[in-house]
Amino acid sequence: MEFASLRTFLAVADSGSFSAAAQQLYLTQPAVSKRLAALEAELGIKLFDRIGRHVRLTHAGEVLLPKAREILLQTQDMKHLASSLQTEISGALLLGTSHHIGLHRLPPILRAFRNRFPAVDLDIRFMDSEAACMAVEKGELEMAIVTLPTEALPHLETRELWEDELCFVASEEHELAGATKVPLERLTHYPAVLPGPTTYTRSILEQALQDHDLEITLGMFTNYMETLKMLSEINLGWTLLPKTMLAQADLVILPVDLKLSRSLGLVTHTGRTLSNPARALISCLP
Numbered sequence: 641m642e643f644a645s646l647r648t649f650l651a652v653a654d655s656g657s658f659s660a661a662a663q664q665l666y667l668t669q670p671a672v673s674k675r676l677a678a679l680e681a682e683l684g685i686k687l688f689d690r691i692g693r694h695v696r697l698t699h700a701g702e703v704l705l706p707k708a709r710e711i712l713l714q715t716q717d718m719k720h721l722a723s724s725l726q727t728e729i730s731g732a733l734l735l736g737t738s739h740h741i742g743l744h745r746l747p748p749i750l751r752a753f754r755n756r757f758p759a760v761d762l763d764i765r766f767m768d769s770e771a772a773c774m775a776v777e778k779g780e781l782e783m784a785i786v787t788l789p790t791e792a793l794p795h796l797e798t799r800e801l802w803e804d805e806l807c808f809v810a811s812e813e814h815e816l817a818g819a820t821k822v823p824l825e826r827l828t829h830y831p832a833v834l835p836g837p838t839t840y841t842r843s844i845l846e847q848a849l850q851d852h853d854l855e856i857t858l859g860m861f862t863n864y865m866e867t868l869k870m871l872s873e874i875n876l877g878w879t880l881l882p883k884t885m886l887a888q889a890d891l892v893i894l895p896v897d898l899k900l901s902r903s904l905g906l907v908t909h910t911g912r913t914l915s916n917p918a919r920a921l922i923s924c925l926p
Contacts, residue, residue: 643715645679646708648672649687653705654778656695713779713912720915730759733917736772736784737764740865741904744884745802746785753924760917768863769840776907782918785925787840788903790847800905801926805883806841808898809891811875817892824852824898831859833868833877844902845880 651661652672662669680687687701697705737746742764750762767775769786776784777795788798808827816822816830828849834856835842842861849855859877862868865885872879873890880900886893906925908914914922 641679641682642675643712645675645682646712648675649679649701649708650705650712650778652676652688652695653697653701657693658695709778713909716779716782717911717913720913720918728759729757729916729920730761731915731917732761732763733915733921734763734765734780734782735921736767736775736781736786738769738772738786739766740882740885741785741787742766743866744882745904749924749926753921756924757917757920760920762917768836770838773907776909779909779912782908782912782915783921784907785905786907788905788907790840790843795910797908797910798903798905800903802904804902804904806844806880806900806902807883807886808878808894808896809872809881809886809889810878810894811873812890812892813875814878814892816878816894820895822894822896824849824896825854827878827894827896828854828857831857831877833860833862833871833879834858835865835868835880836861836863839863841880841902844900848898848900 662672685700689696772784772786775781868879
């Protein structure tokens with residue numbers, strides 16, 4: 641059984657598309673089909689149902705998918721273990737991070753890392769924190785530096801690096817901008833521009849509001865903090881932003897009697913042997 645066929649199986653299963661898997665693997669679509677056909681022939685079982693342009697896992701495919709992930713993860717661990725026996729710190733390091741952390745937290749760390757370990761080929765993937773955690777769990781990323789999950793996730797180990805204070809903010813033109821005190825209930829009467837409903841930051845806010853039996857009046861949402869900042873600056877709604885983003889913002893902090901923060905940090909897989917480059921980057925973290 642070829643590892644390339646297993647990687648193709650996972651790519652099609654995760655994307656739900658032969659063409660998307662081909663782009664991800666830098667292959668032609670016929671090459672993807674050929675690899676899957678060879679794997680199905682070797683296993684003697686059908687892995688996908690092809691219904692028009694849609695591809696869905698068969699029951700057998702769903703059962704075998706976790707085992708395929710496990711096999712590929714074990715091969716990666718073998719490579720990393722072999723690498724750890726060497727003293728040289730070189731090779732590839734696949735790191736996931738959010739746009740916010742990549743812009744506001746990582747630059748000095750990555751500069752120091754590059755200066756100390758120039759032989760490492762650093763591959764940074766910018767994505768939502770939730771997607772990065774899932775990618776680490778699947779073995780697609782070796783590590784991630786993201787907003788940490790609000791609840792423990794199986795197979796993931798987390799380490800807090802920064803506590804990120806969150807502030808309620810609005811445009812200087814907003815009706816609440818001049819208030820000396822903004823009750824939480826009053827705030828929820830005004831439209832908000834916030835991160836998406838599946839994000840860790842949004843869940844922190846919603847849990848706090850649920851504790852007060854309150855709900856958000858939502859105007860718009862996006863997962864990009866810089867976009868939320870802009871939307872609030874042009875007075876499309878109040879928002880919740882990290883304090884680190886407010887130094888040069890045309891926003892005012894609303895005096896809401898609710899203190900919120902989120903944890904930013906490192907995510908790794910509990911069952912994975914980290915490579916020398918990964919350990920080197922961890923040595924550069926605060």
